[in-house]
Amino acid sequence: MPSVLRVALPVPLPTLFDYLPPASGEAVVGGRVLVPFGRGKAVGVVIEVDVPTTVGSARLKRVLKVLDETPLLDAELMQTLAWASDYWLGAPGEAYANALPLLLREDKPLPETGEPIWRLTMAGESARDAGSRRGSSRALLQALSEGPMSAAELDISIADWRAAARRLVDAGLVERDERAQTSHLDLVTSAPALHPEQEAAVAAVAKALGSFQAFLLDGVTGSGKTEVYLALIAQTLAQGKQALLLVPEIGLAPQTVRRLRERLGVPVEVLHSNLAEGERARAWLRMRSGEARVVLGTRSAVFTPLPHAGLIIVDEEHDNAYKQQEGFRYHARDLALVRARALNVPVLLGSATPSLESLANVEAGRYHGLHLRSRPSAAHPPQVQIIDMRAQRLDHGLSPALMHTIGETVARGEQVLVFRNRRGYAPVLLCYSCGWHADCPRCEHPLTLHAARRRLICHHCDYQTGVPAACPACGSTELKPQGQGTERLEEALVAQFPQMPVLRIDRETTRHRDAFETLLDNLQSDAPAILVGTQMLAKGHDLPNLTLVAIVGVDEGLLSIDFRAGERLAQLVVQVAGRAGRARKPGRVLLQTHHPDHLLLRSLLANGYGFAAKQLLAERKQAGLPPYGHQVLLRAEAHQRPVVDAFLSEARDALPDVTEWQISGPMQAPMPLRAGRHRGQLLIESATRRNLHTALRPWWMQLSQLPSARKVRWSIDVDPVDL
Numbered sequence: 001m002p003s004v005l006r007v008a009l010p011v012p013l014p015t016l017f018d019y020l021p022p023a024s025g026e027a028v029v030g031g032r033v034l035v036p037f038g039r040g041k042a043v044g045v046v047i048e049v050d051v052p053t054t055v056g057s058a059r060l061k062r063v064l065k066v067l068d069e070t071p072l073l074d075a076e077l078m079q080t081l082a083w084a085s086d087y088w089l090g091a092p093g094e095a096y097a098n099a100l101p102l103l104l105r106e107d108k109p110l111p112e113t114g115e116p117i118w119r120l121t122m123a124g125e126s127a128r129d130a131g132s133r134r135g136s137s138r139a140l141l142q143a144l145s146e147g148p149m150s151a152a153e154l155d156i157s158i159a160d161w162r163a164a165a166r167r168l169v170d171a172g173l174v175e176r177d178e179r180a181q182t183s184h185l186d187l188v189t190s191a192p193a194l195h196p197e198q199e200a201a202v203a204a205v206a207k208a209l210g211s212f213q214a215f216l217l218d219g220v221t222g223s224g225k226t227e228v229y230l231a232l233i234a235q236t237l238a239q240g241k242q243a244l245l246l247v248p249e250i251g252l253a254p255q256t257v258r259r260l261r262e263r264l265g266v267p268v269e270v271l272h273s274n275l276a277e278g279e280r281a282r283a284w285l286r287m288r289s290g291e292a293r294v295v296l297g298t299r300s301a302v303f304t305p306l307p308h309a310g311l312i313i314v315d316e317e318h319d320n321a322y323k324q325q326e327g328f329r330y331h332a333r334d335l336a337l338v339r340a341r342a343l344n345v346p347v348l349l350g351s352a353t354p355s356l357e358s359l360a361n362v363e364a365g366r367y368h369g370l371h372l373r374s375r376p377s378a379a380h381p382p383q384v385q386i387i388d389m390r391a392q393r394l395d396h397g398l399s400p401a402l403m404h405t406i407g408e409t410v411a412r413g414e415q416v417l418v419f420r421n422r423r424g425y426a427p428v429l430l431c432y433s434c435g436w437h438a439d440c441p442r443c444e445h446p447l448t449l450h451a452a453r454r455r456l457i458c459h460h461c462d463y464q465t466g467v468p469a470a471c472p473a474c475g476s477t478e479l480k481p482q483g484q485g486t487e488r489l490e491e492a493l494v495a496q497f498p499q500m501p502v503l504r505i506d507r508e509t510t511r512h513r514d515a516f517e518t519l520l521d522n523l524q525s526d527a528p529a530i531l532v533g534t535q536m537l538a539k540g541h542d543l544p545n546l547t548l549v550a551i552v553g554v555d556e557g558l559l560s561i562d563f564r565a566g567e568r569l570a571q572l573v574v575q576v577a578g579r580a581g582r583a584r585k586p587g588r589v590l591l592q593t594h595h596p597d598h599l600l601l602r603s604l605l606a607n608g609y610g611f612a613a614k615q616l617l618a619e620r621k622q623a624g625l626p627p628y629g630h631q632v633l634l635r636a637e638a639h640q641r642p643v644v645d646a647f648l649s650e651a652r653d654a655l656p657d658v659t660e661w662q663i664s665g666p667m668q669a670p671m672p673l674r675a676g677r678h679r680g681q682l683l684i685e686s687a688t689r690r691n692l693h694t695a696l697r698p699w700w701m702q703l704s705q706l707p708s709a710r711k712v713r714w715s716i717d718v719d720p721v722d723l
């Protein structure tokens, strides 16, 4: 038998691929190779060298080129990735591909890791047209006229400079260059004296530096969690070690980056999907070489190499953005724990509204619980009150009591946030004569009316159509919008408060890259204003003059059949409510509902998130649901329903016979039709995790060989967060 290299290639197949060693050069485990694949070539990661193969020698091909002479992925990452693809039943090649920035998945030499700097071009020098530009472009031109600046320096001095730099590079006024040595910043701001709870949290984690231990830092928004992270990262740096800080969204990053850089006085690498590919690859490589010590990133940053690992932090650990919902369906928080264990470092999860999974882990003694109960930034906790909508005459969904309080608040010169987690004008367009309503033909779900754009849009598949003048079913012109989206609330508020600025913040008004930042920056001033927005507004940005939060339309969450809906609703309400009264002024939260007696709302408002979470956990335990039970979901979709059904029932028949499993389905997905595809699923539940994985891996391999599998799109989701 010839001895071969075993390579992971970025394809959605459960297998690794065998190749003969290259004609020249030596492939190493964890290094990349270029191989012939199908009719083309592919870049893969070497998993094993010098192994026997069962592939016939006639079919074996030779590695074309060795791309790395030393491993790009170190032993720990290789081990973690093997574990991860096994645990999440992922295609191994996709797992390895996820771990590498896009640029490193190509047949190209590694980019230089010098620090990028920006400078004026000759044209930029002579044009000196800063005067003709505005906003951040102008600020950038002015700043660069005094000399080149690095990303780290620009992050601190100019908001949105990246967008401006792109524009000015396109205009030929600015160019990018590289500085060989990373610069240290001398602009270090001093840390506040920590209060006792913060001290205790820092001390507990600091004591664990150098060994694996998991912590859950539970503290309301504004209680000083970030200060705890900063203190711990500073200690990690002082030991010459590296720190990884994960955040759920890019939106949160700019402020945090600035805070980290100013405080730590070292460059902070940033890794998220909005960066240029070159920048991502460089940040990743600088961490790998140890040149860089701190990295802040979103989900996939969990794969950053940490050769001198000291500490891993996952902020807002409850956030579902950590779960990848396509391809390799890993969970970055869970992976952070696995890495911390492998690297023998502490991992700190932080949240104002911890996931039930993490709370259960604290209860079981697997995580050490830490609490921040007071809020150094606020004098009082916000006062929360329910408005019973049942007996009210509503003005576009807003009750008189709510309107009144909004009026009082802006009259005092303060800011109001009206939260509604649905964009558009109205979620349904209904015929009052015959009951017809506008549905998406591809999803059989109501289309959302977007009044300003005069469109009906499907929020599931983006199907669009014009607004009909008359009912297509009966010809009546009595077509009325039902329910409210942010656009309608904005209209109602503008009508009611014509002298007040009303700002709508949702995916529509912030489609432009930096619009969100700009909109919020404008609000930093303390002038009274009314904000209307979706969950984009639930976190981040400090708005010191925001004293009233009105939560409207959370009832869908109370009625949902998804067993996680209650947890999500509680988290959302608490996160949004946390926006009120962050400064010295007391905050107030009004929650409008048709179900004022709903148990979850009652317990949340009377006793807080921790208490409500305990109740939810008790319910989950009783029902054997996660985190007390374990789930694996097989999803399938195709243009014809019978094809989906056929595949799922064959899949069910192929399941190993394990008595303690509960199998549900094949059944329709919660959304049976989406974008013209029929969807179905098969749910496997087990009280223990152990048998689940060992038994399901061969099943998964089997599935990919089923002839019916070729006719559907299918995927397996381990620990799904969306059923």
Ligand code: ADP
Pocket: 192, 193, 194, 195, 198, 219, 220, 221, 222, 223, 224, 225, 226, 227, 228, 376, 377
């Ligand atoms: P969180 O991350 O929990 O939302 P932060 O760490 O951002 O909270 O703190 C909220 C605000 O309180 C920030 O403006 C921060 O600077 C301030 N703060 C936090 N801890 C202290 C402290 N010990 N002394 C003074 N100010 C503090």
Ligand code: ZN
Pocket: 431, 432, 433, 434, 435, 436, 471, 472, 473, 474, 475, 476
């Ligand atoms: Zn009609």
Ligand code: ZN
Pocket: 440, 441, 442, 443, 444, 458, 459, 460, 461, 462, 463, 674, 675
């Ligand atoms: Zn649709």
